[in-house]
Amino acid sequence: MTRHLISLITPVHRDGVAHLADTHRSLISQDLPAGWEWEWLVQEDGDDVHAAEHIPPDPRIRIAQSRRGGPHVARTVALGRSMGSLIKTLDADDRLSAGALARDIAVMEQHPHIGWTTSAVLDLMPDGELLAFDGDPADGPIERGSVLAHWTTHRRPQVHPATMCARRTLVMALGGWMALPASGDTGLLLGLDALAVGWFISEPGLHYRQHAGQITTDARHSHGPEWEARMAVIGEHARALHALVTGPVPL
Numbered sequence: 693m694t695r696h697l698i699s700l701i702t703p704v705h706r707d708g709v710a711h712l713a714d715t716h717r718s719l720i721s722q723d724l725p726a727g728w729e730w731e732w733l734v735q736e737d738g739d740d741v742h743a744a745e746h747i748p749p750d751p752r753i754r755i756a757q758s759r760r761g762g763p764h765v766a767r768t769v770a771l772g773r774s775m776g777s778l779i780k781t782l783d784a785d786d787r788l789s790a791g792a793l794a795r796d797i798a799v800m801e802q803h804p805h806i807g808w809t810t811s812a813v814l815d816l817m818p819d820g821e822l823l824a825f826d827g828d829p830a831d832g833p834i835e836r837g838s839v840l841a842h843w844t845t846h847r848r849p850q851v852h853p854a855t856m857c858a859r860r861t862l863v864m865a866l867g868g869w870m871a872l873p874a875s876g877d878t879g880l881l882l883g884l885d886a887l888a889v890g891w892f893i894s895e896p897g898l899h900y901r902q903h904a905g906q907i908t909t910d911a912r913h914s915h916g917p918e919w920e921a922r923m924a925v926i927g928e929h930a931r932a933l934h935a936l937v938t939g940p941v942p943l
Contacts (some may be wrong), residue, residue: 696727698793699776703766704784705737711785712746718787725797735770764876768868780857785901792897796857799891807859807888810851811897822899831894839885842932847923853877854896858884872922879926885934
């Protein structure tokens with residue numbers, strides 16, 4: 693494992709591969725601090741995805757295939773192939789904004805007690821317009837338990853899980869992403885919140901693409917028996933971790 697390596701993890705399924713080239717362009721345009729490199733773990737979720745047809749050959753990019761299990765199972769499989777000391781989420785239909793990785797790395801290097809970061813997001817609309825929204829926390833530390841407190845009240849996290857960057861030790865301690873058909877990234881975020889102080893970066897780090905094919909458009913994403921079950925297990929998982937952790941966790 694290389695100390696100065698950040699691993700970006702991207703699940704992609706057959707119907708979601710169309711935007712992968714745009715995601716790739718946003719990654720290769722990133723400027724990293726001296727001594728840092730990135731690797732991109734693209735995990736094909738199921739058969740007939742053909743991600744390599746959308747990405748030029750690059751030794752920093754490693755594509756693999758696993759049986760269809762949903763995006764969060766695919767992320768965790770890709771985690772097993774990663775080597776970085778930092779783990780970064782990157783969805784196949786989103787774009788990193790300029791400087792996003794450098795800002796994540798800078799926080800982790802300057803604040804050794806910080807376990808994870810998230811950042812502001814701009815919604816990328818179908819016509820290309822970028823839209824901001826209100827409600828973000830202030831730039832700086834997010835004290836342990838803050839994300840759970842907000843989620844308990846609103847049933848949504850106060851920061852966007854699609855922008856997560858975390859220390860490898862924490863992600864591994866949590867077993868990667870929760871194996872859910874949706875909201876597995878929220879489950880990991882609340883787990884990180886239980887174990888370590890986070891940091892919110894107010895400068896937008898992601899262009900979050902809004903389109904008809906994203907899983908959040910499924911009616912079951914935000915209501916119904918499946919939603920209730922997902923929320924129950926995410927909440928109980930986070931509360932159990934908080935109950936177990938009584939002091940700072942060494943990173």
